Amino acid sequence: MASVHKIIVIVGFISLFHSAFSAAQHRSYLRITSQEFTSLPLDIIIQAVVSLFAVMWGVLNVSGKLREIPAAAELNTVKWETQRNLPSFYIFNHRGRALAYNFVPTPSKGELENLE
Numbered sequence: 810m811a812s813v814h815k816i817i818v819i820v821g822f823i824s825l826f827h828s829a830f831s832a833a834q835h836r837s838y839l840r841i842t843s844q845e846f847t848s849l850p851l852d853i854i855i856q857a858v859v860s861l862f863a864v865m866w867g868v869l870n871v872s873g874k875l876r877e878i879p880a881a882a883e884l885n886t887v888k889w890e891t892q893r894n895l896p897s898f899y900i901f902n903h904r905g906r907a908l909a910y911n912f913v914p915t916p917s918k919g920e921l922e923n924l925e
Contacts, residue, residue, distance in 0.1 A: 818867035824860035828853050 831853045839846050869875075 814867045814870040817863055818871060821860050821863035821867055824856060825864060828857040828860055831856070 832849055835849060835853065836846060
C-alpha cells in the first residue's frame with residue numbers, strides 16, 4: 810500500500826512540474842504574440858492545485874502515522890526546584906547593591922589605572 814502512495818507522490822510532483830512548465834510556456838507565448846498577461850488558463854491552474862493536493866496527500870500517507878507530541882515531555886525529567894532557575898537572567902551589578910549597609914563601591918577603570 811505504501812508503494813501506491815509513493816507513486817502518487819511521484820506522479821504529483823511530475824504533474825506539478827508540468828503545470829509550472831506550462832505556465833512558463835504560456836507566458837513566453839504571450840510575449841511572442843505581444844499579448845498582455847492577465848491570468849493563467851484555467852486548465853493550468855486546476856492541474857497545479859490538484860497536483861499540489863495529490864503530493865500533500867501522498868506525503869502524509871508515506872510518512873507514516875503521526876504521533877502526538879506531549880507538551881510536558883521535557884519537563885518530566887526536570888526537578889521542581891530547578892524549573893524556574895534561569896541563570897541567564899541573573900544580574901549581579903544592579904542598583905540594589907548600593908542600598909546595602911556594607912556597600913563598598915568598586916573602583917572604576919580610570920581609578921584602577923591611576924593606582925598603577
